[in-house]
Amino acid sequence: MKLMLDVEIKSPARKITYADxxxxxxxxxxxxxxxxxxxxxxxxxxxxxxxxxxxxxxxxxxxxxxxxxxxxxxxxxxxxxxxxxxxxxxxxxxxxxxxxxxxxxxxxxxxxxxxxxxxxxxxxxxxxxxxxxxxxxxxxxxxxxxxxxxxxxxxxxxxxxxxxxxxxxxxxxxxxxxxxxxxxxxxxxxxxxxxxxxxxxxxxxxxxxxxxxxxxxxxxxxxxxxxxxxxxxxxxxxxxxxxxxxxxxxxxxxxxxxxxxxDPNTRNYMEEIKKISNGYRHKPFQPQTQSHLSFLKSSFEKVRQLQEKLPELDFSKELTYFSKRNL
The missing domain is CATH 3.40.50.1110 (SGNH hydrolase)
Structure with a gap:
């Protein structure tokens, strides 16, 4: 059963990227x-x-x-x-x-x-x-x-x-x-x-x-x-x-x-950034547990790799937060 009307959206030939x-x-x-x-x-x-x-x-x-x-x-x-x-x-x-x-x-x-x-x-x-x-x-x-x-x-x-x-x-x-x-x-x-x-x-x-x-x-x-x-x-x-x-x-x-x-490739990066942002906003109840420290370590590595792929973006606050494992 169709419950919603479709709206045709004309996409431009050139689409938005992170370089824009x-x-x-x-x-x-x-x-x-x-x-x-x-x-x-x-x-x-x-x-x-x-x-x-x-x-x-x-x-x-x-x-x-x-x-x-x-x-x-x-x-x-x-x-x-x-x-x-x-x-x-x-x-x-x-x-x-x-x-x-x-x-x-x-x-x-x-x-x-x-x-x-x-x-x-x-x-x-x-x-x-x-x-x-x-x-x-x-x-x-x-x-x-x-x-x-x-x-x-x-x-x-x-x-x-x-x-x-x-x-x-x-x-x-x-x-x-x-x-x-x-x-x-x-x-x-x-x-x-x-x-x-x-x-x-x-x-x-x-x-x-x-x-x-x-x-x-x-x-x-x-x-x-x-x-x-x-x-x-x-x-x-x-x-x-x-x-x-x-x-x-x-x-x-x-x-x-x-x-x-x-742009589709940009949307793939957006999904990665959404996950990183969710992790950044997450407030752990027990920040000293080994599982949370492992989460910080893996998240830091993901951000570092993404920063290399997208050097024009600023991930400084995320890198600082996820590096807390070293404090």
Missing amino acids: KIFLIGSCFTEHIGRRLEELKFSMIQNPNGILFDPVSVSKSLNSYIDLKKYKQADLFYLNELWQSWNHHSVFSGMDANNVLLNINLSQRKAHDELKKATWLIITLGSSFSYQLTEDNQPVANCHRAPGQWFNKHMLTTEETVSVLEESIQKLLDFNPTLQIIFTISPVRHIRDGVVENNRSKARLIEAVHQLVDKYEHSHYFPSYELVIDVLRDYRFYDIDLVHPNYAATEFVFEKFEQSFI
């Missing part, structure tokens, strides 16, 4: 993928501005990395005892304006350098709703708990989304001509907008992204939205808020990403 550098930007679902890639020791950077949801914020941030925009105090505003940036998540906010600017500009420099070297750019879009300040129509990436009357809310049309993202794609390909771009739509429901409005918002994003993927040969689509909404479907794959996919759902989506976008 990956740049991720977008919604909170970006960080689920990014966290898994980081655990598996891929060279990656994610969300240099913090979490971003709408295409305007994503595009504006990418353009700022390419142009190496330097933020000044005039780019900040003071609210709730904190200096903040309309273009950044609140993780960048702080009580000292100079420190806020320092952290933002360090992130800008790192993003510029990493985007220039990146092989893959993964863009996860969360919502078509864009917010602008009422006083000057400046788009904002984060409202920072400011009063609602400070903002105008606008659902971007498909044409507006295509236009703003296409501008960034063209700049990206001039900046880094070999860059491969993976678009995906977050399966997280923006339910505060309303169920109908959320579906309209996601539909516009999906259509816009497919227009871009059809036009640019270096662009690809990964159906994380469809995998959760159309394949898993059941609310048991959501957290208690019924909005965010839970651990089982995100693992399922990442497995599909592995199968479709990551």
Whole structure:
């Protein structure tokens, strides 16, 4: 009996390997993928501005990395005892304006350098709703708990989304001509907008992204939205808020990403790294037993051999931990 629909996932001819550098930007679902890639020791950077949801914020941030925009105090505003940036998540906010600017500009420099070297750019879009300040129509990436009357809310049309993202794609390909771009739509429901409005918002994003993927040969689509909404479907794959996919759902989506976008030889190494990571996280009840010391010794040797095969990866913390047998 068939219990799930199949979703066809088009795999690119060239797939991700450990030699690649990956740049991720977008919604909170970006960080689920990014966290898994980081655990598996891929060279990656994610969300240099913090979490971003709408295409305007994503595009504006990418353009700022390419142009190496330097933020000044005039780019900040003071609210709730904190200096903040309309273009950044609140993780960048702080009580000292100079420190806020320092952290933002360090992130800008790192993003510029990493985007220039990146092989893959993964863009996860969360919502078509864009917010602008009422006083000057400046788009904002984060409202920072400011009063609602400070903002105008606008659902971007498909044409507006295509236009703003296409501008960034063209700049990206001039900046880094070999860059491969993976678009995906977050399966997280923006339910505060309303169920109908959320579906309209996601539909516009999906259509816009497919227009871009059809036009640019270096662009690809990964159906994380469809995998959760159309394949898993059941609310048991959501957290208690019924909005965010839970651990089982995100693992399922990442497995599909592995199968479709990551090189088979690299996936073999990933399995070895998963075992090493599990061993590293294991906390023994009796660390002085001979069996645990033997485990440390065999694990150390496995890591050492893997380090020789993959010298570009950093196994220093694992090697230090498993070498405890010598202490």
